[in-house]
Amino acid sequence: MNVLPTQKKLQLISSLIEGNSVRSAERMTGVHRDTICRLLVEVGHNCGALLDSQLQGLTCHKVQQMRRFTRLTGAFLKKLENLKAACALHFAHYNFCRVHSSSRLTPAMAAGVAGQIWPLSELLS
Secondary structure (H helix, E strand, O other): OOOOOHHHHHHHHHHHHOOOOHHHHHHHHOOOHHHHHHHHHHHHHHHHHHHHHHOOOOOOOOOOOOHHHOOOOOOOOOOHHHHHHHHHHHHHHHHHHOOEOOOOEOHHHHOOOOOOOOOHHHHHO
16 A cells, blocks of 8 residues: 555646656656556556446447557556556546536536546545
């Protein structure tokens, strides 16, 4: 379990969501990359459980590719567990926290799954 302050965790998770690599997050925050990866896996597991429990029985008309898979370099993680965690974090943030400019809602709100925009801190717990 990470003993980083909550504000530092939010800074790291936000950095990863914005597409920064683990090593660039390490340089920006001074937190060791192994600690960042452990935090990513911890939060990714939480996000995976959230997605499994909340997103059921939905009819999806359009599925969008995440940024991690559109780049030619720097878009990989060495461990499958880390990649799964990064994907779960991305999808949870995209669906519950990110307001889309065209609808002014999150996809989860538009689908009737969530009633409000979730702060990023909700993904930590």
